[in-house]
Amino acid sequence: MANNPKPQPNEWYVVRNSQIHGRGLYARKDIPKDTWIVEYVGERVDKDESDRRANALLDSAKESGGARVYMFILNDEWDIDGNVSWNTARLMNHSCEPNVEAQTWDEQEIWFVALHDIKKGEELTFNYGFDLECWEDHPCLCGKASCVGYIAGDDYWPALKKKVAAKKAREEKKLREAATVKKVAKGKKSVTKKVAAKKEVAAKTVAVSKKTVAKSVKAPAKKKQAKKSKPAAK
Ligand SMILES: [Zn+2]
Numbered sequence: 353m354a355n356n357p358k359p360q361p362n363e364w365y366v367v368r369n370s371q372i373h374g375r376g377l378y379a380r381k382d383i384p385k386d387t388w389i390v391e392y393v394g395e396r397v398d399k400d401e402s403d404r405r406a407n408a409l410l411d412s413a414k415e416s417g418g419a420r421v422y423m424f425i426l427n428d429e430w431d432i433d434g435n436v437s438w439n440t441a442r443l444m445n446h447s448c449e450p451n452v453e454a455q456t457w458d459e460q461e462i463w464f465v466a467l468h469d470i471k472k473g474e475e476l477t478f479n480y481g482f483d484l485e486c487w488e489d490h491p492c493l494c495g496k497a498s499c500v501g502y503i504a505g506d507d508y509w510p511a512l513k514k515k516v517a518a519k520k521a522r523e524e525k526k527l528r529e530a531a532t533v534k535k536v537a538k539g540k541k542s543v544t545k546k547v548a549a550k551k552e553v554a555a556k557t558v559a560v561s562k563k564t565v566a567k568s569v570k571a572p573a574k575k576k577q578a579k580k581s582k583p584a585a586k
Contacts, residue, residue, distance in 0.1 A: 447477030
């Protein structure tokens with residue numbers, strides 16, 4: 353391996369708290385395009401063991417909502433389980449605009465390689481390449497202008513964008529329905545008030561008309577008296 357072009361990993365990055373998630377890898381200095389930055393190391397496992405571990409992690413993720421799968425395909429026979437403490441590359445975060453990509457070295461090693469020139473201090477990111485199964489469980493926090501909102505391989509972006517749009521439409525419909533229910537509730541209140549107001553008016557009218565009736569009852573009596581007295585006066 354005398355011609356091995358891969359540099360020592362620590363030359364290129366430092367581990368720091370990330371604005372995207374947890375800890376992340378940051379460029380220690382300017383990194384030229386095509387630099388082999390860091391090897392993705394871990395335990396070599398065959399495909400059956402890889403499936404078993406991935407499924408176990410997914411099950412625990414369903415319960416805890418948090419686990420990540422660190423399995424990388426190495427070749428037709430072997431995968432690498434990178435969920436080990438000595439694999440600092442596992443801390444690299446996902447981004448919709450990554451500056452690093454994973455490449456295999458002779459199907460024996462997996463390395464992260466600079467996609468373009470990276471400035472000192474930039475966070476190193478790659479695309480996790482997730483498919484769309486459980487896509488809603490993996491929101492993306494990369495903060496890039498082109499962010500599609502969820503962690504997914506760019507092959508899946510057209511389908512993902514449709515799913516995101518449908519989800520948004522569903523949520524907006526829910527909001528509209530909630531607003532309508534509120535309006536109806538408000539409408540009911542004002543109707544009740546109006547009914548109460550009408551009742552008050554009606555009660556007043558009755559009282560007024562009762563008074564009138566009382567007056568008009570008294571009045572004929574007076575008239576009667578007057579009538580009576582008139583002839584008496586004659
Ligand atoms: Zn994103």
